[in-house]
Amino acid sequence: MSSRYLLQRLGSLLLVLFGVSILTFAIIPLIPGSPARVRLGVQATDETVAAVEKQLGLDRPLTTQYVDWLQGIVFRGDFGRSLINDKPISAEIARRLPATLVLAVAALLVGLLIALPAGIASALRPGGKLDLGVSVLSQIGVSIPDFWMGILLILVFAENLQWLPSSGFTSLNEDPADWLRHLILPAVTAGIISGSIMTRFTRSALLEVLHRDYVRTARAKGLTERVVVVKHVLRNAAISIATIIGLQLATLFSAVVVVEIIFSWPGLGSLALQSTLQRDYPVLQAAVLMSAMAFAVINLLTDLSYVLLDPSIDYA
Amino acid sequence: MTSPEPTLYRSPLKDFLRRFLRHRLIILGSIIILSLAVIALFGSKLAPYDPVAMNFAERFATPSLRHPFGTDEFGRDVFSRVLYGAAVSFKVAFIAVAISGTAGVFLGAVAGFFGRWLDEVIMRFMDILFAFPAVLLAITVMAILGRGVGNAMIAIAIVYAPIFARVTRGAVISVRGLEYVTAARALGQQDGFIIWRHVLPNAIGPIIVQTSLSLAFAILAEAALSFFGLGTQPPDPSWGRMLAEGRGFLQQAPWMGIFPGLAIMMSVMGFNFLGDGLRDLLDPRLKQVLSANR
Numbered sequence: 001m002s003s004r005y006l007l008q009r010l011g012s013l014l015l016v017l018f019g020v021s022i023l024t025f026a027i028i029p030l031i032p033g034s035p036a037r038v039r040l041g042v043q044a045t046d047e048t049v050a051a052v053e054k055q056l057g058l059d060r061p062l063t064t065q066y067v068d069w070l071q072g073i074v075f076r077g078d079f080g081r082s083l084i085n086d087k088p089i090s091a092e093i094a095r096r097l098p099a100t101l102v103l104a105v106a107a108l109l110v111g112l113l114i115a116l117p118a119g120i121a122s123a124l125r126p127g128g129k130l131d132l133g134v135s136v137l138s139q140i141g142v143s144i145p146d147f148w149m150g151i152l153l154i155l156v157f158a159e160n161l162q163w164l165p166s167s168g169f170t171s172l173n174e175d176p177a178d179w180l181r182h183l184i185l186p187a188v189t190a191g192i193i194s195g196s197i198m199t200r201f202t203r204s205a206l207l208e209v210l211h212r213d214y215v216r217t218a219r220a221k222g223l224t225e226r227v228v229v230v231k232h233v234l235r236n237a238a239i240s241i242a243t244i245i246g247l248q249l250a251t252l253f254s255a256v257v258v259v260e261i262i263f264s265w266p267g268l269g270s271l272a273l274q275s276t277l278q279r280d281y282p283v284l285q286a287a288v289l290m291s292a293m294a295f296a297v298i299n300l301l302t303d304l305s306y307v308l309l310d311p312s313i314d315y316a
Numbered sequence: 317m318t319s320p321e322p323t324l325y326r327s328p329l330k331d332f333l334r335r336f337l338r339h340r341l342i343i344l345g346s347i348i349i350l351s352l353a354v355i356a357l358f359g360s361k362l363a364p365y366d367p368v369a370m371n372f373a374e375r376f377a378t379p380s381l382r383h384p385f386g387t388d389e390f391g392r393d394v395f396s397r398v399l400y401g402a403a404v405s406f407k408v409a410f411i412a413v414a415i416s417g418t419a420g421v422f423l424g425a426v427a428g429f430f431g432r433w434l435d436e437v438i439m440r441f442m443d444i445l446f447a448f449p450a451v452l453l454a455i456t457v458m459a460i461l462g463r464g465v466g467n468a469m470i471a472i473a474i475v476y477a478p479i480f481a482r483v484t485r486g487a488v489i490s491v492r493g494l495e496y497v498t499a500a501r502a503l504g505q506q507d508g509f510i511i512w513r514h515v516l517p518n519a520i521g522p523i524i525v526q527t528s529l530s531l532a533f534a535i536l537a538e539a540a541l542s543f544f545g546l547g548t549q550p551p552d553p554s555w556g557r558m559l560a561e562g563r564g565f566l567q568q569a570p571w572m573g574i575f576p577g578l579a580i581m582m583s584v585m586g587f588n589f590l591g592d593g594l595r596d597l598l599d600p601r602l603k604q605v606l607s608a609n610r
Binding site: 015016027030031032143144147152255269272277281284296 | 440443546584
């Protein structure tokens, strides 16, 4: 990979993140009404609101506020304080970002557990009964609303069978077994959808390789079908499958927002909704900014991994 | 008047229609969407009950002939509410995609046709919007605009406009250098006219596909926003809201959550089928790959 390409990508990432920070900062000025009023409640007099605005620095020019806000985040990891409970937001973010990442990765694993066997099996006999069944199921999986599936899974596995907790979170250090029990339903909810998408990609990636000349050659020279599939087909399809995995991780980072909310999973998505409903705008800003940053970084890493994995792509 | 079909020339439109009618995925998708559209248009006449009329004598009635989908905690008929909800979902989805498509296609066409700094500025801005996870961006826009159906449409439109811009830009770039565009220019035609008359019609395929797929996303997004309590407000029946209400009574009355969810899934599936099928039909490269596999 040429270093020029890398620098160019990093440059455009920084540019995008700069834009993201401006839009995120703009949330508070764009919202009608003052954050000071959220903190004080509706009964506060105009004088006390003005005093608190001054204390929060909201009377300064917007550019000054923006520079201060960004400097705090970049140099001190300081996102300010919550309007509702006055706690530092950075502590909340530090707790929630890992939870979102864990859920996204767990969902990706569930998705792969579905997609690889299903995709490979249906590609080996295209047009067969299994292929048809898999394609119907993956079509349903793609169309099913994640919040609805979450509710159905809660109904079956938490309320009726009582195998798993319906919501909440235990920290990994406290009780690993309970942590896992809480993780399963949210990860499966997000994983089924992502698995359905990846099944299609795995199938078509394999089908494409199966029609290459070297596969015919391998068969012609008398290799068993098993060896042909494992050594020649899977290995060559692995590159395109790997790139889909990266893309899916980024997609999942967005998709788990809904799943977090259903299962009260303490991630950035549920924080964003909660702060929106409570009108705790500085917290919303922090949650959105961190999600967008993580999302952009995952996307960049995915792009870079294409280049590393596939020698035929060269962005010189 | 008879017009015998020429043996050598087949009209592209007729050819397209013939293939359209033979494509199973498209047929299935169209049937689903047409039936849901009929429900959306005439649901208020088909519904056996008033969707907001409460009847405490019949709370949590199980599905039966009287109430095919059961009743909810206020004794409201779930079947009637699902029928009314179709109108809400489709209205929000179509208006949101119309706004999003118009804005996205305009920006993408301008960026792709004129290139240079205009392209840079527009597409960098789209990249910035793209950098937000979709659902979070929608929630954030709702935080700024406030709750309600109208604002949900705007939020959904903002989230999906960048996709239209990208798709359109790509398609426009692929035709803008072709000879007939140069010829139009040589004739002294205005840029706006060239884009509208010559470039966009030849870039329309991917835009149509994207419209169908976006309608699927928009139905999901509206349901999600209403589920969170940000979109449609009570007592209006909306599939997302009904799911949220049904969630509290899962054990007691699972039908309250099951039927609106099924309705969402059917609509999303219909638009996905149609979009996937159209992509098959309209993208010649993909078709070659598919027929090579057959």
